[in-house]
Amino acid sequence: MSQTAMKLEPVIRPEYVRTTLPPVTTGAVEAPLPFFQRMFAHAIVRRALILVALAIVWELYGRWLDNPLIFPSFSETLQSLWDNTINGRIPQRLGVSMRILVMGYALGIALAAIFTTLAVSTRIGTDLLSTLTAMFNPMPAIALLPLALLWFGLGVPSLIFVIVHSVLWAVALNAHAGFLAVSETQRMAGQTFGLRGLRFVVQILIPAAFPSILSGLKIGWAFAWRTLIAAELVFGVSAGQGGLGWFIFENRNLLETAGVFAGLMTVMIVGLFIEGVIFQTIERYTVRRWGMQR
Amino acid sequence: MKHMPTPHYPDAKIKPLLEVDGVTLQYKTRDHLVTATSQVSFEIFPGDRFVLLGPSGCGKSTLLKAIAGFIRPTQGAIRLKGQEITRPGPDRMMVFQEFDQLMPWKTVRQNVAFPLRANGMSAGEADMRAMDVLEKVNLTKFADAYPHMLSGGMKQRVAIARAMGMRPDMLLMDEPYAALDALTRRKMQQELLDLWDDVRFTVVFVTHSIEEAVLIGNRILVLSPHPGQVKAELNSHHFDASHQGGAEFQTLCGRIHTMLFDEAQPAH
Numbered sequence: 001m002s003q004t005a006m007k008l009e010p011v012i013r014p015e016y017v018r019t020t021l022p023p024v025t026t027g028a029v030e031a032p033l034p035f036f037q038r039m040f041a042h043a044i045v046r047r048a049l050i051l052v053a054l055a056i057v058w059e060l061y062g063r064w065l066d067n068p069l070i071f072p073s074f075s076e077t078l079q080s081l082w083d084n085t086i087n088g089r090i091p092q093r094l095g096v097s098m099r100i101l102v103m104g105y106a107l108g109i110a111l112a113a114i115f116t117t118l119a120v121s122t123r124i125g126t127d128l129l130s131t132l133t134a135m136f137n138p139m140p141a142i143a144l145l146p147l148a149l150l151w152f153g154l155g156v157p158s159l160i161f162v163i164v165h166s167v168l169w170a171v172a173l174n175a176h177a178g179f180l181a182v183s184e185t186q187r188m189a190g191q192t193f194g195l196r197g198l199r200f201v202v203q204i205l206i207p208a209a210f211p212s213i214l215s216g217l218k219i220g221w222a223f224a225w226r227t228l229i230a231a232e233l234v235f236g237v238s239a240g241q242g243g244l245g246w247f248i249f250e251n252r253n254l255l256e257t258a259g260v261f262a263g264l265m266t267v268m269i270v271g272l273f274i275e276g277v278i279f280q281t282i283e284r285y286t287v288r289r290w291g292m293q294r
Numbered sequence: 295m296k297h298m299p300t301p302h303y304p305d306a307k308i309k310p311l312l313e314v315d316g317v318t319l320q321y322k323t324r325d326h327l328v329t330a331t332s333q334v335s336f337e338i339f340p341g342d343r344f345v346l347l348g349p350s351g352c353g354k355s356t357l358l359k360a361i362a363g364f365i366r367p368t369q370g371a372i373r374l375k376g377q378e379i380t381r382p383g384p385d386r387m388m389v390f391q392e393f394d395q396l397m398p399w400k401t402v403r404q405n406v407a408f409p410l411r412a413n414g415m416s417a418g419e420a421d422m423r424a425m426d427v428l429e430k431v432n433l434t435k436f437a438d439a440y441p442h443m444l445s446g447g448m449k450q451r452v453a454i455a456r457a458m459g460m461r462p463d464m465l466l467m468d469e470p471y472a473a474l475d476a477l478t479r480r481k482m483q484q485e486l487l488d489l490w491d492d493v494r495f496t497v498v499f500v501t502h503s504i505e506e507a508v509l510i511g512n513r514i515l516v517l518s519p520h521p522g523q524v525k526a527e528l529n530s531h532h533f534d535a536s537h538q539g540g541a542e543f544q545t546l547c548g549r550i551h552t553m554l555f556d557e558a559q560p561a562h
Contacts, residue, residue: 185392188364191382193409203412207399290398291442 047276072258080258081265089247090266097228097243098270100156104163105224109217111164112171119172120179120205129176133169141166141227145234154235162231166223171216178212179205211287218279222271229267310337311463311496312361316370319356330356331522333370336515338464338498343490345511345530346500349554353522354500358468361498362388374463384413387457388466391473393449396441396456403428403437406456413460427455430489447478454486464496471506483509484535504547504554508533516553525553 032038039045055074062073072080084090115132118125141162148158182205190204206213232245242250244266251259287293314337319330330353338344346354359365361372363382372379374386382388387409389395396405406424411417428434431451441449450470457465471479483506490497499510507514512531515524530546537543 183392183394185390185395186397188362188382188388189390189395189397191364192362192384192386192388193412194382194384195412199412203408204397207397210399286399290440292398 077261081262093247104160108164108167137169166227167220170219174216178209182208312338318369329521345507347507348517352517352519387462427459
């Protein structure tokens with residue numbers, strides 16, 4: 001800037017005061033959106049559209065290829081899924097898998113609760129959790145399967161072992177991070193109410209850390225489900241009770257490719273259901289209602 | 295009161311509610327031991343609107359936390375009704391500056407009822423008490439809203455209602471209006487005074503705003519910075535909102551301003 005440049009001076013304008021405000025001319029202050037925009041605002045509508053589009057592409061490709069042994073079409077897969085559901089094989093296999101999953105998941109969460117409690121209450125506990133997590137979290141659960149077979153033999157205990165491994169670290173890590181993130185103000189507020197010890201944890205820390213805990217549970221669930229299916233593919237039969245992974249393996253051996261696809265589709269449907277219905281519902285009634293998550 | 299000239303009691307029969315006696319507060323950072331306040335003594339009487347005033351770094355918030363029981367003094371003692379304070383408790387409810395002091399997973403009325411329930415009151419009675427105080431702060435309409443739906447000022451009102459609902463011996467307020475916009479702050483200050491007029495409670499109020507101190511308080515403790523030491527105890531009971539901007543009001547503000555800022559830098 002040169003020294004001779006004029007100093008910027010604001011222009012002095014006359015004042016004015018409005019005694020009455022003119023009417024608003026852009027219609028109602030809150031006007032409803034058009035039908036399609038409102039429908040499109042629902043996540044479920046958008047997701048359903050994506051699924052329909054994928055199914056159409058699949059069907060077209062399957063028909064064009066015309067080789068059910070390699071790539072059955074969508075309708076053939078649906079047919080197989082229907083048949084196997086009606087004759088009770090898929091429901092029975094699914095039941096076996098879900099039972100093992102729930103046991104392993106619950107045990108994993110219980111262990112994660114113990115580890116997290118140790119980690120938030122003592123410094124050595126924190127170090128223990130972070131060291132163990134750093135060591136075991138990157139380890140694929142399937143890699144532990146040979147060891148599990150050696151220790152627990154062919155059967156449910158081995159499956160539960162690998163599921164616990166895949167759930168434990170994800171849940172413990174997220175829960176611990178959640179507890180650390182609880183604000184000092186919230187802690188102090190809880191303490192002024194006279195809350196101490198377990199009541200403080202249950203009534204203040206857990207709800208305050210719930211968004212992190214919930215995301216840990218979601219990750220843990222996905223890990224557990226894929227670990228279980230994979231483990232069942234390696235060995236599925238225990239006392240004649242195979243799970244869904246075994247169902248896929250059997251169908252491949254019989255060259256029933258549509259059956260394999262039907263099994264895979266069941267895996268996905270269960271995944272969509274747990275994620276889209278169960279966890280979504282939990283989120284809607286907790287973290288989103290509380291404004292802790294959008 | 296070893297370190298201060300004996301104050302003139304209005305009536306010898308009235309005992310102080312809170313005695314802060316030669317209190318030195320220190321806290322550790324990663325590599326320093328910081329002295330927040332040094333040899334601070336004062337007394338708070340029932341019904342006081344007692345303001346701790348000082349620039350940032352005078353340890354006023356630390357002092358309030360010590361009264362709340364979060365920090366133990368390294369020297370001296372703090373006594374509530376003659377009992378030494380050792381830990382936080384529901385007899386001294388605290389209102390914080392931060393909006394996240396409300397529990398987002400509870401509705402407004404559940405938030406207000408929560409400390410009552412936590413201290414053994416029945417659900418029905420706690421809810422009745424909660425609705426009662428919510429009416430006092432004009433939030434009955436929002437009783438079933440969740441905190442994230444409220445504006446900053448409303449959240450602070452809920453926090454005050456929650457603290458009042460406990461009927462504590464004293465209400466501790468740590469710059470409760472500092473995060474609010476100026477218009478809302480003004481309104482809230484008046485509401486607090488009206489509420490005090492209505493219910494008559496004891497409040498300890500921390501602020502760094504001289505005007506707020508003179509308006510809210512009946513007695514102002516002026517603290518010097520680094521470390522906090524008592525500079526003066528002043529009366530401001532004779533001022534309310536109608537005096538704001540008046541000559542006497544401005545004189546007192548100016549006096550405090552000189553005390554805090556001009557004398558604090560003798561090197562200049």
